[in-house]
Amino acid sequence: MSLPPSEPPIGGELQPRTPVELPPRAPEELPLDRRTQPWIQRFPATFGLIAFTMLVFLAQYFSLQLLRWDPVLEYGVKIREAIAAGEVWRLVTPIFIHVGMWHFFVNMYSLYILGPAVESFFGSARMLAFYMISGVGGVAMSMLLSAHASAGASGAIFGLLGALVAFFFRHRKVFGRGGMVRFRHLLLIALLNLFLGLMPGIDNWGHLGGFISGALVTYYLGPDLEPQFLDTERPRLVDHRSWRDTRRWIILVAVVIVALAMMASYSTLGR
16 A cells, blocks of 8 residues: 655645635644654654564564474454354454565565554554554454454555545645545545455455544544644644543543454354
């Protein structure tokens, strides 16, 4: 997955107080001292997730080399019967488990591309929360509609893609034509990747569940930006729905998703 080339938003639908119409400053337009920092410091949630997932992958690799057995994979992948038996952690652990180097590399590269784009607008805490919610949502839909075991960060990464699609759609008036261009490009990328997910061996239900979860939680609990004209040059974007205002609701959503997933596992086994 990759984002379309970055292009400055065109605030054609705003009525600024300045003679020349200018696009609002996006949250990623940081002060100079922040912009010169390394990406790891600017986007700690993204690189923290990459580092943790890499540690899990290394644990899998060395377990196979030393023990000829992968306990992380065996006790962490999505297995419907195991979740119904009470192994609730399997709703979360599949997000960090990968099967093979290529699987790991593709997902981490996608996270490297999409993570900073989401984190710059959403903030680190909210980006991390939405990543986890999307991942669990993907596991839940996969469990409901697929009996096969599965693992991987793809559902959570599709959630980041869904978050960006919902974000630019919701703020189409704020970012004007440039925002709509990004929205259409991101939606096309999502549709193409979902189409590619129809190939055998790919858990496309997990992808779709992650995308829907990320889009919905962003639309209703994500940033609500409004341009404010604080100087005579360019407006700034002010978030009227900050992480502090929504974190309780986000935690509640996560708990509800886990509860619904457990109910779904019982219902599917009872058929």
